[in-house]
Amino acid sequence: MSSAHFNHQQQPSSLAYFWLNSLESLLNAFVDLDPETRTQLVPLEGIVVRVKTFAPYQVFYLLFTTQGIEVSPKPQG
Numbered sequence: 001m002s003s004a005h006f007n008h009q010q011q012p013s014s015l016a017y018f019w020l021n022s023l024e025s026l027l028n029a030f031v032d033l034d035p036e037t038r039t040q041l042v043p044l045e046g047i048v049v050r051v052k053t054f055a056p057y058q059v060f061y062l063l064f065t066t067q068g069i070e071v072s073p074k075p076q077g
Contacts, residue, residue, distance in 0.1 A: 027069045032067065032068075
């Protein structure tokens with residue numbers, strides 16, 4: 001694997017950021033619809049979950065906070 005290909009995978013494109021921001025908004029909108037779900041997420045505060053998709057290939061992270069779920073291309077916390 002060339003270094004250019006490796007660097008391309010490490011730096012998400014603007015489209016990837018748009019997709020991740022949209023996913024974050026959608027997840028939090030669903031959480032806001034159900035107060036019980038919000039309550040169940042409180043004990044998860046600070047936990048980071050790595051998510052890997054294959055079609056398209058992408059790795060991103062979910063960070064659970066008291067305000068909701070943050071989605072990021074790099075691990076937080």
